[in-house]
Amino acid sequence: MRLDSLTAAQRALLASVRDDWIEVGLCTEPADREAAEHGAIAAYRAAGMEPPKVIVWLESPLAGAIGQDQAIRLAGFRDRIWDQAGPRAWASIRAVTRRHARQQVWTQLEARARALIGEQATEQVLAEIRAAVAGGLDGPVWQQVGSAVGEQMPGESVVYWWDGDLGPQLGDSLAFYDAVERLGIDLGGLFDDVVRVVRNAGWWWPMDGGLILTERPTVISRDDAGRLHNATGPAVAYPDGFTVWAWHGTLVPEYAITADWDVERILREYNVEVRRCAIERMGWHAFIEESGMSPVGPEVPDPGNPPYTLRLYELPDELDDTFTVAVRILLCVNGSTDRDGTRRRFGLVVPAHHDDPVAAAASLYDVPVEDYRQLEIRR
Helix, strand or coil: CCECCCCHHHHHHHHHHHHHHHHHHCCCCCCCHHHHHHHHHHHHHHCCCCCCCEEEEECCHHHHHHHHHHHHHCCCCCHHHHHHHCCCCCCCHHHHHHHHHHHHHHHHHHHHHHCCECHHHHHHHHHHHHHHHHHHHHHHHHHHHHHHHHHHCCCCCCCCCCCCCECHHHHHHHHHHHHHHHCCCCCCCCCHHHHHHHHHCCCEEEECCEEEEECCCCEECECCCCCECCCCCCCEECCCCCEECEECCEECCHHHHHCCCCHHHHHHCCCHHHHHHHHHHHCHHHHHHHHCCCEEEEEEECCCCCCCEEEEEECCHHHHHHCCCCEEEEEEECCCCCCCCCCCEEEEEEECCCCCHHHHHHHHHCCCHHHHHHHHHHC
């Protein structure tokens, strides 16, 4: 069967596939090591490779990346691992990792599957599945985790840490092929073994003669927009202590989240991302009051949120480099109540050319200022 276009019922099926793979990508349960190993061994065989003589489990992608680097650096594993692997040199692991892991374990599957899918159906499934999974997981979660791994890798690493790695960042591609198979295209189980590993483990590095598998995180914390975020702890944490700290999608050092911040310390902070995180943690309304920020004109009624008000403030000179363009702060009140029944005051960043708080608020909603002013009249 060749899939050339999708029916309405088939498009509806894609939502469950999408949700399933997002759940896989956000899983924080311990790895099923037996299932992952069986899948990896089968993937080696499907790619025409000898199964790995040595399988090593590590507790985080950072440990896995360092493990791969050390395997290549030492041209073999030491101690117990070397004894099991035998005397064969590992000097070609880097090339093998790229050639076999990427091409034989994955790229072959991709090429063969695409041959069975029409162009129109391919585009439909890509739009419904692959983009949604990548947008929900790869960019906001796994690319950030990868960046944190890269920042902590030893400077003398002999290879890029991601050489040959496979794992949760493949979720969008695997979701694509899973969807195609559920839609009735028989791919002959071409990717089943890779799926088995990704469903049951974290990052993994298949190499010639050896395999590194890693645990899944124990914590993944995100904000309402799906970005990595945790106001009280690590946004991502692994069993060996490797952590990723983030504030609404921006990677920050641990102290940005754990430190006690006051105005004086915020103004002394040299890292602009940390400074912005600290202000938002403190709350712009509190920072404005305690720092003595200068108001721009009087407080005015908010037409979009009566009976509350709006007011513009100048940014202190010490914070000029916090933003890439000149800005002011619009202090406003949340349009809905929090769980405790109160309404939170908060500051929003607006372009510095605004002198009118109402015009600044209208720009945030991308509506003409006169339309925003009419909201109060219509009430």
